[in-house]
Amino acid sequence: MTSYTAPLKDMQFLLHEVLATSASDVPGYGDLDESFTAAVLEEAGKVASEVLAPLNAVGDREGCVVENGSVRTPEGFKAAFEAMKTGGWTALDCDPEYGGQGLPYLLNCAVGEIFVSANMAFNMYQGLTHGAVSAIHTHGTDAQKATWLPKMISCDWTGTMNLTEPHCGTDLGLLRTRAEPQDDGSYLITGQKIFISAGDHDLAENIVHLVLAKAPGGGEGTRGISLFIVPKFLVNEDGSLGARNGVTLGKIEEKMGIHGNATCVLDYDGAKGWLLGELHKGMRAMFTMMNEARLGVGLQGYAVAEAAYQNAVLYARDRLQGRAVTGAKNPEGPADPLIVHPDIRRNLMEQKSFVEGARALTFWGASLIDRAHRLDDKAADGLVGLLTPVIKGFQTDKGFESAVAAQQVYGGHGYIEEQGMSQFARDARIAMIYEGANGVQALDLVGRKLAADGGKHVMAFFDLVKAEVKAHDGDERMKAFTDPLKVASKQLQAAGMYFMAEGMKNPDAALSGSYDFMHLMGHVCLGLMWTRMAAAAHAALDAGAADKAFYEAKIATGRFYMARQLPACAAHLARIESGADPVMALPDAAF
Structure with a gap:
């Protein structure tokens, strides 16, 4: 347990x-x-x-x-x-x-x-x-907000997002669900949606589905897609629930993890719905959900890893196994606890340094969202747009790795269901896939976000890193952070320059390196976060903080990340600069 x-x-x-x-x-x-x-x-x-x-x-x-x-x-x-x-x-x-x-x-x-x-x-x-x-x-009208939001905010009614269909996931231009306009301004929605998280359940009185569908006159591809509000139960004028709508549960998917959440196939057969936002511009409205969801999934990546890490630490302190190579640490017992062994320490430090760095990056991202929404700060909006695929892709990849590493601390017991560690690994795995698989996040980062607004947002990020390094000039205590961060930032810039030089001639050269770039940038982001955290910890110690152990542990954990994790940037750069040939050399038939 x-x-x-x-x-x-x-x-x-x-x-x-x-x-x-x-x-x-x-x-x-x-x-x-x-x-x-x-x-x-x-x-x-x-x-x-x-x-x-x-x-x-x-x-x-x-x-x-x-x-x-x-x-x-x-x-x-x-x-x-x-x-x-x-x-x-x-x-x-x-x-x-x-x-x-x-x-x-x-x-x-x-x-x-x-x-x-x-x-x-x-x-x-x-x-x-x-x-x-x-x-x-x-994107809703005043009337739509008044009808739907109070009950959804209280979660008397819950909500979903319906994108995927059996034949299309990321390529939404292929979707077939159709919306037929009615004389009263509503639409009849017909089609099938799959992988709908929380698509049906007994926790709320009503479920409000936001459904992508094609209405007449929209043209081909994503240009013809609109977004519709389609409730499980229709709502009467007085706000009470009316008749069951034409949306039914096809089945629940049997999944590797997140068993407690109902992942549903939903069948729409002339279900009544109402347009949300502008006709044929549903992708714009859907991305309001998607961008928030992607940061939330990046949070899931490290949050599950945090829970797994906590349990791995408890087990490593309690489980007796072997003797420390430098001499018994538990001489009164038959063996020493696992946590004294260097490889267990390495494993736990990798988990700890990732989780704490990812938490800092996610909180910073959330603060940028607040700044963008509450101050209409365009620079903050552009920066968090750049960071979103990194937060989602890098943190869910590393979060899954951390959950598996926590399971590894248990040895064979981690593979036994009663210990509960396998659930963390199984639950964490989905975060790498849904809300845009991580390969798509990497393509979005390299193919769209780097060049957005003439590249000013990525340049602003490099300026932030440069300013952070410069802020600690002359502080010898910070050199263990600023020196590796400076090197990693230059490696990230070199990768970007490679894409600029080669990408126009051969787009495969850029896209073959996109996944490595996402991870390279993820490491630089966490390096930036650890530099900021180390500076704050030193400031607290200088001010005579009572909890010295907390701040000293924070600095030591950050030093581990900078010394042991940030060097991965060099490997990612080397792989990027190897170009498209190693990736694309084999003909299809050779696989």
């Missing part, structure tokens, strides 16, 4: 000593003083450890089942969902006009990490609803 404790001290360190939220000019951040965020996060931690974490294994073991054409969620999920609603956790950063609390997205992100670590499958029911709320809030 696994356990989970929210990393409150680490979160507070990021919020108040690295990001300095309460001193920020972003509207609402002034309210995020240490006592307030401590109270919110501590209470979220209690819900996570006492309510959600005990249901994690239950959801994995029982899964979801179909009864009378509807989904029944695992035992305890319904009561837990009611507790989440009652506690107001579903509405933290939503618009107060529709029942939300109006807090910054950054705080919602921190709370979300806690809930994902405790029970990723459960948290998806409310997490997907949040994305649907954002799409309706951004």
Whole structure:
């Protein structure tokens, strides 16, 4: 049986000593003083450890089942969902006009990490609803907002996003679901959607599906796609629920992980829907959900790894195995604990340094989203757009690696289901695939984001790195951070120059290196985060901080990342500069 404790001290360190939220000019951040965020996060931690974490294994073991054409969620999920609603956790950063609390997205992100670590499958029911709320809030009419948002923000009704069809995933231009206009301004939606997370369940009175479909006159490809609001139950004029709509559950997918979340096939047979946003411009509205979801999935990558890491540390301290090569550390016992052995330390340090660095990057990304939305800061919006595929792709790849590494600490016991470690690996695996598989994230980064707005956003990122290095000139304590960061940043710039020089002549040369570039940039991002965290930790120690051990551990963990992980940038650059030939040399028939 696994356990989970929210990393409150680490979160507070990021919020108040690295990001300095309460001193920020972003509207609402002034309210995020240490006592307030401590109270919110501590209470979220209690819900996570006492309510959600005990249901994690239950959801994995029982899964979801179909009864009378509807989904029944695992035992305890319904009561837990009611507790989440009652506690107001579903509405933290939503618009107060529709029942939300109006807090910054950054705080919602921190709370979300806690809930994902405790029970990723459960948290998806409310997490997907949040994305649907954002799409309706951004693109809906006043009447649509009044109809749908209050019930969705409270999670009396939940939401989904319906993109994928059996014959098309990433290439949405191939979708076949059609929308036929009606005289009353509605549309009849017909088609099949697959891989719909939380597509049906017994946790809410209604489920509001946001469905991509093609309406007449839109043309070929994605230009003809529109987005529609299609509820499971129709809503009467007085807000009460009416007749069942023409959307039915086809089946639940049997999956490798996230068994507690119902991943559904949904069949639409003349289901009544309403256009959201502009006709034939559904991709614009859908990307409001997708961009938020991608940062959320990047969060899932490290949040599951955090839970796996915590359990690996507990096991490594408790399990006796062999003697330390430098002499017995537990002379009164038959053997020493696993944690004394250098290779176990290496394994745990790789996990710890990744998780803490990824948390910092995600929190920074969330703060940029707040800055973009609350101050209409175009530079912040462009920067977070650049970072989103890195946060999603790099962090979910490394998050899965970390979950497997945590399982490895257990040896053979990690492969036995009763220990619970395999669930972390199985649950983490999906994050590399959904909301745009990681190969697509890499293509988006290299093919679109680097050149966006004439490349000014990636240049702004390099300027941030350069400024961070320069800020610590003359501080010998920081050279273990700034020197490796400077080298890695130059390697990232060299990769970008290679794409500029070769990509126009041979696009395969750039795209063959896109995955390596995503990882190279991910390492540079975490190197930047560790430099910022180290500077904050040194400042705290200089000021006479009481908890010296915390700050010293932070510095030591960062030094490990810079010395042992950042050198991977050189390998990624070498692979990028090898060009397309090693990748594309074989004819199709030779595979």
